[in-house]
Amino acid sequence: MTRLRAALSRPLVRRLAEAVVTLVGVSLLTFVVLRVVPGDQITASYGIAAGELSPDQIRSLEAYYGIDRPWPVQYLGWLGGVLSGNLGLSTASGTSVAALTAQALPNTVELAVLAIVVGLLLGIPGGMLAASRPGRARDGATQLGSLLSLSVPSFLLATALATFLANQLGWYPNGEGYRTLLEDPWLNLQQMALPALVLGVSIASPVLQTTRTAILGVRSEDFVRTARAKGVPPRLLQVRHVLRNALIPVVTMTGLQFGFLLSGALVAEQIFAVPGIGRQVLLGLQQKEYAVVQSTVLVIAVMFVLVNLLTDLVYRLVDPRVRAR
Amino acid sequence: MPSVRRPSARATAALTLCAALGLSACGGGATSGTAASGDGRIVVGISADPTQTLPWTVTSKQAIQVLSQVYSTLLDTGANSEPVAGLAELPTVSDDGLTYTFTLKQGVTFSDGSALDSTDVKHTFETIMDPESKATSASYFASVASVEAPDAQTVVVTLSRPDASFPSGLTGTNTGIVPSDADPATLEKTPLGSGPYAWDTRTPNQSITLKRNDSYYGGTPGAAGLEFRVIPDEQAMVSALRTGAVDLTVLDDPITARTAGTGKVTSTAVDSLSYHALQLRASSPTLSDVNTRLAIQCAVSRQEVVDSAALGAGEVTGPITSPQYRSDPAAQPCPEQDLAKAKQYLAAAGTPDGFDLKLMTSQGLYSTAVDEAQAIQAQLGKVGIRVQLESLDSGDYVDRWLAGDFDAAIALNGGSADPNTMYARYFTSKGSFQKVAGYSSPSLDRLFTEGVATTDPAERKAVYAQVSDELVDQAAWVWLFTPKLFLVHDSAMQGLEARTDASLSTLWKASLG
Numbered sequence: 001m002t003r004l005r006a007a008l009s010r011p012l013v014r015r016l017a018e019a020v021v022t023l024v025g026v027s028l029l030t031f032v033v034l035r036v037v038p039g040d041q042i043t044a045s046y047g048i049a050a051g052e053l054s055p056d057q058i059r060s061l062e063a064y065y066g067i068d069r070p071w072p073v074q075y076l077g078w079l080g081g082v083l084s085g086n087l088g089l090s091t092a093s094g095t096s097v098a099a100l101t102a103q104a105l106p107n108t109v110e111l112a113v114l115a116i117v118v119g120l121l122l123g124i125p126g127g128m129l130a131a132s133r134p135g136r137a138r139d140g141a142t143q144l145g146s147l148l149s150l151s152v153p154s155f156l157l158a159t160a161l162a163t164f165l166a167n168q169l170g171w172y173p174n175g176e177g178y179r180t181l182l183e184d185p186w187l188n189l190q191q192m193a194l195p196a197l198v199l200g201v202s203i204a205s206p207v208l209q210t211t212r213t214a215i216l217g218v219r220s221e222d223f224v225r226t227a228r229a230k231g232v233p234p235r236l237l238q239v240r241h242v243l244r245n246a247l248i249p250v251v252t253m254t255g256l257q258f259g260f261l262l263s264g265a266l267v268a269e270q271i272f273a274v275p276g277i278g279r280q281v282l283l284g285l286q287q288k289e290y291a292v293v294q295s296t297v298l299v300i301a302v303m304f305v306l307v308n309l310l311t312d313l314v315y316r317l318v319d320p321r322v323r324a325r
Numbered sequence: 326m327p328s329v330r331r332p333s334a335r336a337t338a339a340l341t342l343c344a345a346l347g348l349s350a351c352g353g354g355a356t357s358g359t360a361a362s363g364d365g366r367i368v369v370g371i372s373a374d375p376t377q378t379l380p381w382t383v384t385s386k387q388a389i390q391v392l393s394q395v396y397s398t399l400l401d402t403g404a405n406s407e408p409v410a411g412l413a414e415l416p417t418v419s420d421d422g423l424t425y426t427f428t429l430k431q432g433v434t435f436s437d438g439s440a441l442d443s444t445d446v447k448h449t450f451e452t453i454m455d456p457e458s459k460a461t462s463a464s465y466f467a468s469v470a471s472v473e474a475p476d477a478q479t480v481v482v483t484l485s486r487p488d489a490s491f492p493s494g495l496t497g498t499n500t501g502i503v504p505s506d507a508d509p510a511t512l513e514k515t516p517l518g519s520g521p522y523a524w525d526t527r528t529p530n531q532s533i534t535l536k537r538n539d540s541y542y543g544g545t546p547g548a549a550g551l552e553f554r555v556i557p558d559e560q561a562m563v564s565a566l567r568t569g570a571v572d573l574t575v576l577d578d579p580i581t582a583r584t585a586g587t588g589k590v591t592s593t594a595v596d597s598l599s600y601h602a603l604q605l606r607a608s609s610p611t612l613s614d615v616n617t618r619l620a621i622q623c624a625v626s627r628q629e630v631v632d633s634a635a636l637g638a639g640e641v642t643g644p645i646t647s648p649q650y651r652s653d654p655a656a657q658p659c660p661e662q663d664l665a666k667a668k669q670y671l672a673a674a675g676t677p678d679g680f681d682l683k684l685m686t687s688q689g690l691y692s693t694a695v696d697e698a699q700a701i702q703a704q705l706g707k708v709g710i711r712v713q714l715e716s717l718d719s720g721d722y723v724d725r726w727l728a729g730d731f732d733a734a735i736a737l738n739g740g741s742a743d744p745n746t747m748y749a750r751y752f753t754s755k756g757s758f759q760k761v762a763g764y765s766s767p768s769l770d771r772l773f774t775e776g777v778a779t780t781d782p783a784e785r786k787a788v789y790a791q792v793s794d795e796l797v798d799q800a801a802w803v804w805l806f807t808p809k810l811f812l813v814h815d816s817a818m819q820g821l822e823a824r825t826d827a828s829l830s831t832l833w834k835a836s837l838g
Contacts (some may be wrong), residue, residue, distance in 0.1 A: 044382070052464050052757045054463075055461045060457060093527075101764045110398075159561070163564055167567060172564040174556075177531065283374070
């Protein structure tokens, strides 16, 4: 017991233990919520034709979909499968969830990375611009832009972009069948451009605000004044002293946003037909494919936990004070 | 300091813009051509991946669109949705209406080259009738006693009771003929039929490709292949049509369809067999009095519902939408909104000041459901009927609908070319959807029995006209309108016929100019 307590007092072990508890909690919650919601896979796939199935047919369908067993048996059966590497089967497509995820995850990760890049490219310079003359016109204009990007819903921006580009320029690469980065890099990048832009715009705003606040905070610190008095050239001062220190909260913010993006940018994936993890969950929900939803949500939760751990690590690298704690 | 920061910030922002715009500008030339269709392939946009691939289990429209290209049925449908010759000629029927003899066309093969003969038909029909196979088409075979294959070209189906609707059931994709030696598990992965196109590849949630079946018995299909591409968002589908990435799709949202059809994209509105109805459950205490139901019928303006909820893309309808048996939409106690008459009926029902009514609808089922419910709520409010809307999740809606757990519901129900198939399940006392319909009567039972036993078209028509009259005179439900569907395609596409229900049964004749 004391040994356990001692082990748990070590930060890494404690974080890992917390992660396991979180994952079990997520999986239980997903499992229960899925079954409490009205409707099951039979009504989802047969629709109202389910009313014409005989009791025999319904019993045989329940056995086929594995929903005839008691809940604890279903949960433990699924969990046992997951622990032995079997994420279950999507009956609608006749493919294993592991195979589906292996196909969808790289697309989502690629989209998330590109969206973060767009978000940072818009947000950090925007934040620097706004902080350069706080309270003046330039700051106001940047803030207004940031507010706009935050308040225009993604689905509206996405649809408007798709419609405008198709009508005016005759360009809409997402109508072609989806190609992965390896299959056709050029077409893939074109297909990623619009969703990454739409997502990037929505991320840019919090990044911009965080950057602006952090820069303003750091600039009034004593060490900046000292550096300036020491004669550090302005450009070097901005980059090495101000920006570097201001980036700590931006890294945290980016890590969080990246976690959310990995859980599938549902709207962007749906509108731009990117076969990612968000669409996989949505399709699973629509078709009430319990195994697909449970396993995919678990994969997302694992990634989220990992990204949070990683953010912590990066935090330690950027900020020596955290290392000491 | 600002002088240092300004250029760098601007440069980065400009770079970002260039990245986005540069891609789009360059892309315009690179991908706007019809590369996808240049090789003689037709790309069909579908909004969801088909969830079923065994023909006898299909229910979703996407599954029907795909599998109707892969499988052939014993009978086909003509321009009026009537049964015509398919794999077999129209059957000869014995005088007692119990024996149907089908003669298969000569030399028909499956797309793998193996011969299609009567044992395959017998096997398919028996599979459908087996409860283990969970076939949605089993109800078409409810009257079938036996299926025999006396020789390779002949199939004899014996019924236990006369069933004039039997031939129309054989036109459905869910009765498509499968090879008798194929294992269902294999067929589920790789469908194999005798249709115009043969199964090629599938990427789940993305696309299904089919290749031309050169040995198709109907003739040579117009395209080298078909690709069914999943594009979930309708507006994005329109963009894909505009840029030529997709050649054909079927839309049901009138607003989207309106934005699609210009220039090199053609949008054709077609009639649908399905119908929107305000379902009233006469067996619920609130609506048990016929005067109450008639009051609702008189208070509703069907045209106003079409105009407001469906933007005019529909036609006011009576109960039966089957082209050869269509009900006269004006033949009902209140063909138009008549508030005075509605109040008279309310008084006759003993509720002159109106009553409370719960109306079930669902946002997720189809685009206009909630709008229709709100239009009706406003109309009924004019005579004091206080409608409380219950807007449910689609799963919850279907559950309660199937259980008959509602007083009134807004519904979009599928129709059929045969009126018996359409309504016997709802309005006969032993029908599988009797709980849902909430209305039956000895006279309807008698009429449905008579209708299904009558083979003479004129006599049948007279019987179903009586069915239709009773349904509206009793205000069993309030039938609102049949929606329009939109076949939207590349203007260069030739050969595709605009059929009822936007059926793709003639897609095999289509080619891209």
